[in-house]
Amino acid sequence: MTIVELPDFAATDRLAAQIARLVRPGDVVALEGGLGAGKTTLARAILAALGHEGEVPSPTFQIIEVYDPPTVRMPVVHADFYRLENPDETDEIGLEEYRQGAVLLAEWPENAGGFVHEPGCLSIRVEMAEKGRRAIVEPGRDWLEREAWT
Numbered sequence: 001m002t003i004v005e006l007p008d009f010a011a012t013d014r015l016a017a018q019i020a021r022l023v024r025p026g027d028v029v030a031l032e033g034g035l036g037a038g039k040t041t042l043a044r045a046i047l048a049a050l051g052h053e054g055e056v057p058s059p060t061f062q063i064i065e066v067y068d069p070p071t072v073r074m075p076v077v078h079a080d081f082y083r084l085e086n087p088d089e090t091d092e093i094g095l096e097e098y099r100q101g102a103v104l105l106a107e108w109p110e111n112a113g114g115f116v117h118e119p120g121c122l123s124i125r126v127e128m129a130e131k132g133r134r135a136i137v138e139p140g141r142d143w144l145e146r147e148a149w150t
């Protein structure tokens with residue numbers, strides 16, 4: 001587990017750049033944290049670090065937003081599971097099909113059953129801090145093989 005202080009948006013962008021450098025298709029970046037914690041901000045920063053320019057609508061109502069190359073370096077699925085009442089609903093959405101060959105950026109992952117059992121899961125809990133935010137990062141096995149987090 002690594003704690004990364006995010007006192008400002010530049011710090012969020014640096015963490016996002018590190019994630020974008022290490023992430024591979026098939027991975028999931030699970031973004032936990034309460035309302036207003038800063039999950040969408042980090043998801044947007046990761047998308048930007050992967051090359052996306054322009055708007056990143058919050059997927060709260062759509063549940064899933066898909067970004068395909070060449071706007072991004074690899075396919076990205078940005079999902080917000082806030083409104084899911086049952087993890088089985090991910091089947092109705094067709095999440096597995098969307099995820100093929102893509103990186104999943106998942107907000108409220110706990111509502112989708114969580115992804116922590118996946119070796120490609122990078123779990124990040126965003127919390128309020130005295131200054132800005134703080135990220136508690138838990139890399140899955142695949143991530144540990146890539147590079148140290150500090």
Ligand SMILES: Nc1ncnc2c1ncn2[C@@H]1O[C@H](COP(=O)(O)OP(=O)(O)OP(=O)(O)O)[C@@H](O)[C@H]1O
Nearest residue numbers: 006007008009012035036037038039040041132133
């Ligand atoms: N590193 C940071 N430093 C300071 N403020 C931040 C930081 N990251 C995010 N914020 C602020 O936190 C607020 C909430 O951010 P965001 O919308 O990303 O949260 P969220 O977790 O996605 O919330 P929700 O689940 O309600 O959609 C925003 O006003 C944003 O500007």
